[in-house]
Amino acid sequence: MDYPNRIHECRDDSFGAAIYSPRPLAEPPQRDLHLGDSNSTARSPQAHVIQRMNFRDTHDLAGWGGCATWPVNSFLRWVPGLRLDHLYLSQKLTCSESRTGTGQGSDRRPVVAEVGWLHPPIVDGGRGSTTIPSGSAKSATAN
8 A cells, every 4th residue: 555645753763753644644633643652551540541531552452462562672571571652542543453563773662553544534625624424333343
């Protein structure tokens, strides 16, 4: 699949981000994703705050296994890891795959997810406005 719409936040360290989409990205970006170096488990108070805002973890929607993101290097890599990094989605989005990638140059593994609209947005005749159709649909479930 081609992803012509892209946003890159390039950095010299391990904390950059990229978004690739086959559809135009909304401007300004809406708060439909919450991601980052959260340093918390799925049962932490910080995670409960995000979950009370109706965000869902991609691992809960489409992940399998532990998906540990830490530790990658040092002597601790031989102990069972923790999932300290998460990608949370609003109710407008769903996820078909969630996994950890290969951690290179960081003490963490990245969270990699295939994310899409639960209901595809309708672009209004080239005027740039995007609406999300209402209605019910089943969301993705954990495997």
